Amino acid sequence: MVHIDTSGVKGGPERIRTYEILIPQVTDGEYPHSYANYGEATYAMEHYQNLIFMGVQPEQIALITPYRGQVILLGGMMEELCVKYKNMDLKNTKIETVDNVKGQEFDIVIFTSVRNNPQKNFGIVSDFHRLNVAVTRAKRHFVLIGSGYMLKHNHSREVRNLFDTIRIQNQRFHPAVLIGGLPYINYEPKNNFGWNFENFMKNSNDTKMIKWCEEFLKRGRDLHREQADDESLENGGMN
Helix, strand or coil: CEEEEHHHCCCHHHHHHCCCEEEECCCCCCCCEEEECHHHHHHHHHHHHHHHHCCCCHHHEEEEECCHHHHHHHHHHHHHHHHHHCCHHHHHCEEEEHHHCCCCCEEEEEEECCCCCCCCCCHHHHCHHHHHHHHCCEEEEEEEEECHHHHHCCCCHHHHHHHHHHHHCCCEECHHHHHCCCCCCCCCCCCCCCHHHHHHHHHCCCHHHHHHHHHHHHHHHHHHHHHHHHHHHHCCCCC
16 A cells, blocks of 8 residues: 655645645535545546556556545546547546445555545545545555545544554655655655645635634634733733
């Protein structure tokens, strides 16, 4: 098992692409939007191309994700790849949600976890059963592409343990490794949302998540003012 940790991406436009976004989906249910992650999808396709160039057959690989929005995004990227290389056989690669590959096996599974937000809401990926389904679809090689910060701070103990296991085995790498760059990444993952979530809030299209960030920051400022007032009273109002 290998982890490509997107929390290590700290600079420029590439960092912004590692944030989750909302995209519309056609559904009769109560959720008109799904989640996607351009950065993770890009890294998944980079690794996919590396495998194809190494001689792995398209049907031996599966691109799996928890969210239909990411399936749509990956499918579009695969279409572009087919045109670029004039190779329609690439469409033999399965691109699906975790729930739709139960009972199936593939030599190689590339899994994108998608969620990356200041609330540390990992969504359905926090359901370890779903994550375990994804992992056990791979017969030879499983690659998890996603934020180590989100994994480490997950409310599910099993998910946190999975992150620790990968880290102890030294199988956690910076996304630059996919294009021949240095694989080094800090031992302790940190968020890449910017000071006071500035970069995330500026580039997110999720109004609910932006509102949460604003309320979280306001609570922090209010608490700071209360602490300052308490210190002033303790010092006889001299502050």
